[in-house]
Amino acid sequence: MDLHVVCRFLGKISFIQGLTMLIPLGIAFWCGEESAVPFILTIGAAVAVSFLCQRRGHVRTKALTIREGIAITGLGWLLATGLGMLPYVLGGYLGILDGLFESISGFTGTGATVIEDLEVLPNSILFWRSMTHWLGGLGIVVIFIALLPEAGQSTMSMYNAEVAGPTRERVLPRLHDMTNVLFRMYSGFTLIALVIFLLCGMDFINALNHALSTISAGGFSTFNASVAHFDDSVVEGWITFFMILAGGNFGLYYQVYQKGPGVLRRNTEFKAYLLILGVVTLLIMLNLAYAFGGEWTTAFRYASFQVASIATTGFVSADYDTWPAFSKLLLLFLMICGGCAGSTAAGLKVSRVVILVKALWITAFQKVHPNMVRRVEINGHYVGDDTVVRVSQFFFLYMAFIVLWALLLTWDGVNIFDAVGISVSTMGCIGPAFGITGATCTYANLSDFAKSILCLSMLLGRLEILTLLVMCRRSFWKSKGMW
Numbered sequence: 001m002d003l004h005v006v007c008r009f010l011g012k013i014s015f016i017q018g019l020t021m022l023i024p025l026g027i028a029f030w031c032g033e034e035s036a037v038p039f040i041l042t043i044g045a046a047v048a049v050s051f052l053c054q055r056r057g058h059v060r061t062k063a064l065t066i067r068e069g070i071a072i073t074g075l076g077w078l079l080a081t082g083l084g085m086l087p088y089v090l091g092g093y094l095g096i097l098d099g100l101f102e103s104i105s106g107f108t109g110t111g112a113t114v115i116e117d118l119e120v121l122p123n124s125i126l127f128w129r130s131m132t133h134w135l136g137g138l139g140i141v142v143i144f145i146a147l148l149p150e151a152g153q154s155t156m157s158m159y160n161a162e163v164a165g166p167t168r169e170r171v172l173p174r175l176h177d178m179t180n181v182l183f184r185m186y187s188g189f190t191l192i193a194l195v196i197f198l199l200c201g202m203d204f205i206n207a208l209n210h211a212l213s214t215i216s217a218g219g220f221s222t223f224n225a226s227v228a229h230f231d232d233s234v235v236e237g238w239i240t241f242f243m244i245l246a247g248g249n250f251g252l253y254y255q256v257y258q259k260g261p262g263v264l265r266r267n268t269e270f271k272a273y274l275l276i277l278g279v280v281t282l283l284i285m286l287n288l289a290y291a292f293g294g295e296w297t298t299a300f301r302y303a304s305f306q307v308a309s310i311a312t313t314g315f316v317s318a319d320y321d322t323w324p325a326f327s328k329l330l331l332l333f334l335m336i337c338g339g340c341a342g343s344t345a346a347g348l349k350v351s352r353v354v355i356l357v358k359a360l361w362i363t364a365f366q367k368v369h370p371n372m373v374r375r376v377e378i379n380g381h382y383v384g385d386d387t388v389v390r391v392s393q394f395f396f397l398y399m400a401f402i403v404l405w406a407l408l409l410t411w412d413g414v415n416i417f418d419a420v421g422i423s424v425s426t427m428g429c430i431g432p433a434f435g436i437t438g439a440t441c442t443y444a445n446l447s448d449f450a451k452s453i454l455c456l457s458m459l460l461g462r463l464e465i466l467t468l469l470v471m472c473r474r475s476f477w478k479s480k481g482m483w
Contacts, residue, residue, distance in 0.1 A: 002065075002068060003071075004056060005064065005068055006068055006071050006072050006075065007053040007054070007056045008053065008054055008056075009072045009076070010049075010053045010072065010075055010076060010079055011049070011050045011051070011052070011053030011054035011055075012050070012054070013072075013076045013079065013080065013140065014046050014047075014049040014050040014053060014079060014083065015046065015047065015050035015054075016143075017046050017080055017083055017084075017135075018042075018043045018046030018047050018050065018083075020131060020135060021039055021042055021043050021046065021087075021128070022043065023127070023131065024039055024087070024124040024125070024127045024128040024131065025039040025040065025043065025124070027123055027124040027127050027205075028122065028123075028124035031122065031123050031124065033122040033123065033124050034091070034122070035087065035091050035122045035124045035125050036124070037090070037091075038086065038087045038089075038090035038091035039087055039124065039128075041086065041090050042083060042086040042087050042090065045083060045086060046083050049079070049083070067476060070467055070470060070471065070476075071471065071476075073463070073467055074463065074467050074468055074471045076140055077107065077140060077459065077462075077463060078459075080107055080135070080136075080140050081100065081103045081104045081107050081459075082100070082103075084103035084106065084107060084128075084132050085099035085100045085102065085103035086099075087125060087128055088102055088103070088125070091125065093115070093121065093125060094114065094115070097448055097451055097452065098114045098444075098451070100455060101114050101443070101451050101454070101455055102114055102115065102129070103132060104455050104458050104459060105431070105458060106129055106130075106132030106133055106136065106218065106220060107132045107133075107135065107136035107140070107462075108136055108346070108429050108458040108459060108461065108462035109133055109136055109137050109216055109217050109218045109219070109313075109344060109345075109346060109429050109462065110218075110219070110314070110346075110425075110426060110429040110430065110431050110458045110461075110462075111133070111213070111218050111219025111220050111313060111314040111315075111429075111430070111431030111432070112314075112425070112426065112431040112432070112437070112442075112443050112454070112458070113220065113431075113442050113443065113444075114442055114443050114444040114451070115442065115444070116224075116442055116444050117224060118221070118222060118223060118224050119222075119223060119224055123205050126205075126209060126222045127205070127208070127209060129209075129220045130208070130209040130210075130212040130213045130218070130220050130222075131212060133212055133213050133216040133218025133219075133220055134190070134212040134213075134215070134216045134218075136216070136218075136462070137186075137215065137216025137217055137218060137246075137344040138182065138183065138186045138216070138250075138344060142179050142182060142183070143179075143183060145179040178251075181254055182250050182251070182254070185250055185253060185254060186215065186250065186344075189215045189242070189245065189246075190211050190212060190215045191211075193210075193211040193214055193215055193238075193242050194207050194208055194211040196238050197210055197211055197235070197238065200232070200234055200235045200238060201232075201235075202230075202235070205222070206222050209221070209222045210222070210227075210239070211242075213313065213315075214239055214242045214243060214246060214313060214315075215242060215245075215246050215344065216246070216344050217243070217246045217247065217312040217313050217339065217343065217344040217345040217346070217429075218313060218314075219309070219313040219314030219315050219430070219431045219432075221315065225316070225440075226315050226316040226317070226439075227239060227305070227315045227316060227317045228316055228317050228318060228319075233301055236301065236305045236317050239305070239315065240304055240305050240308045240309075243308040243309055243311075243312045243313050243315070244274075244277065244308050244312070246312055246313070246339070246343060246344045246345060247273065247308070247311055247312040247338075247339030247340060247343050247344075247345040248270060248273065248339070248340050248343055249267075249269065249270065249340040249341060249342035249343055250342055250343065250344075251342045252264070252267055252270060252340075252342065266379060266380065267379055268351075268354060268378045268379050269340050269341065269350050269351040269354060269378065269379075270340060272350050272353070272354050273339065273340050273350045276311075276334075276337060276350065276353075277307055277308060277311060280307050280330050280333070280334060281300075281303050281304050281307045283326075283327075283330060284299075284303040284306070284307060284323075284327045284330055284331075285299045285300045285303040285304075286299075287323075287324050287326050287327045288302065288303060288323060288324075288327060291323070291324045301317075302317060302318045302320075303327075305317045305318075306318065306320055306331065307330075307331075307334060310331045310334045310335055310430060311334045311335075311337065311338060311339055311345065311347070312338075312339050312343075312344075312345040313345075313430075313431075314425075314430045314431030314432050316432055316439045316440075318439070319438070319439045319440050320438075320439050321434055321435065321438040321439055321440070328434060332420075332421065332424060332434075335347065335421075335424045335425055335428045335430050335433075336348055336402075336424055336428060337349075337350060337353055338350070338428055345429075346428055346429035346430075346461055346462055347428040347429070347430075347461075348395065348398055348428070351378070352391045352394065352395065354378060355376055355378065355383060355387070355388060355391045356391060356392070356395060358376045358377070358378075359376050359388050359391075359392070362374045362375070362376065376388055394464070394465070394466075397465050397466075398427065398465065401423075401427060401457070401460060401465065402420075402423045402424055402427050403423075405419075405422070405423035405426070405427070405453060405454070405457050406419045406420045406422075406423040407419075408449075408450075408453050409422060409423065409450055409453075412447055412449055412450050413447075414436065414446075414450065415435065417434060417435065418433065418434055418435035418436050418437065421433035421434035421435065421437070421438075422437050422450075422454070423457065425437070426454045426457040426458050426461060427457050427458075427460065427461040428461060429458060429461050429462055
C-alpha cells in the first residue's frame with residue numbers, strides 16, 4: 001500500500017471540509033455570533049492538515065488498490081469527524097469526548113445528541129450540526145469524487161468501501177458521472193424540501209436545518225422537542241414524505257427519471273420497503289387506537305411519522321416511550337431493518353432482509369423437495385450464491401456487534417432493554433432509542449465509557465463494519481501483503 005497516495009487524497013478531503021465550514025462561518029458573521037472564532041480556527045486546522053497531507057503525498061496514474069481505497073475511506077471518515085468536532089470544543093460548547101460523539105453522530109446520520117439544550121446554541125453551530133448530516137448522508141467520499149473530476153479516475157475501491165448495500169449497482173458506466181448525478185439529485189431534493197418547509201411556515205434557518213437533516217436521513221433538529229415542537233400535521237406530513245423519499249435508492253430514482261415510474265413497480269427492494277412501512281404503520285395505528293381510546297386520525301398521524309422516522313432519520317413527533325410494548329417492538333424491528341441500499345438511511349438494508357427471507361424460504365422448500373433447484377431472485381435477476389453468503393455473513397456480524405454493545409452497556413449499569421435499544425439505534429444510525437435515551441432524552445447522561453463504545457458503534461454501522469474491521473489487521477498496513 002502506498003501511504004503517500006493515501007495522504008494526498010486525505011489532504012483533498014480535508015480541504016473540501018474546510019471549504020464547507022465557510023458556510024457556518026458566514027452565518028456566524030451574519031448573525032453576529034461569537035462562534036465565528038471557532039470556525040476560523042477549524043478552517044485553519046483543516047487547511048493546515050490538507051497542506052501537510054498533500055505535501056507528503058504524490059499522484060499516481062494507475063488505479064488505487066483495494067487496500068488504498070479502504071484506507072482512504074476509513075481514515076477520511078476519522079479525519080472528517082475529528083475536524084468536525086473542533087467547532088464544538090473550541091467554542092466551549094462541549095468537551096472533547098462529547099464533541100467527538102456529536103460529530104460522529106452527525107456525519108454518520110445517527111442524530112444521537114449529548115446537547116441537553118439546543119435552543120441556546122448559536123445558529124451557526126446548529127447549522128454545522130445539520131451540515132455534518134448532509135455531508136455524511138450521501139457519503140464523504142461520494143461527494144469528494146463528485147466535486148473533483150480527477151478523483152474519479154481510479155476511486156472505485158473508495159466508492160465500494162463507503163456505499164452501503166449487498167450489491168454495487170451503477171446507473172452510469174463512469175464513476176464520476178454517476179456520483180455527479182447522485183450529488184445533483186441529493187442537492188435538488190434538499191432544495192425542494194427547503195422550499196416546501198418555508199411554505200409550511202418555518203423561518204429560513206429552521207427550514208434549511210430540517211431540510212438538510214431530513215434528506216440526509218440524519219435527525220438533528222434545532223429544537224429540544226424535535227419535530228414535536230411544531231405540533232403541525234402539515235409539517236409532519238411533508239417531513240414524513242421526504243423521510244420515505246430519503247430511505248429509497250437514489251440510483252433507482254435516476255432510473256425513474258430516465259425510464260419512467262414503471263421502474264419502481266419492477267424493483268423488489270423498493271416494493272418491500274413500502275410494504276414494510278405500510279404494514280408496520282397499520283399495526284402501530286391499530287395498537288395506539290386500541291390503547292388510547294380510538295383516536296384513529298391521531299393514531300395514524302403519529303404512527304406514520306414515527307415509522308418513517310425510525311426507519312430513516314430519528315426525528316420525534318411524539319413520546320413513543322409511552323406507547324404499548326407491541327408498538328415499541330415494531331419500532332425496534334425498523335431500526336434493524338433501515339432503508340434501501342443506495343439511500344441515505346443506514347441499518348441492515350431492506351435488500352439484505354429480502355435476500356435473507358427468500359434464501360430461508362428456499363432452504364425450507366428444499367427440505368420438502370430436495371431435488372428441486374431454486375435460486376434467490378430480485379428485480380427479475382438471480383442473486384449469486386456468493387452474494388447470499390456475504391449477506392448472511394454481514395447479518396451475523398451486524399447482530400453480533402449489537403449483542404456486544406448491549407453486553408458492554410449492561411456491564412456499565414444500563415438496564416437490558418435500554419441497552420439493546422441503544423445498541424440497535426447506534427448500529428442502525430437512528431439516534432433516539434428507548435428509556436434513558438428515548439424520544440424526550442439525550443445521550444448526555446451516559447458514562448464516558450458508554451459514549452466511547454457508541455462512537456465505534458455509529459462508525460461501524462455507517463461504514464458497514466468490514467471497512468473498519470480490516471483496518472485493524474496488522475497485515476493491512478504492511479507495504480507487501482496477501483491482499
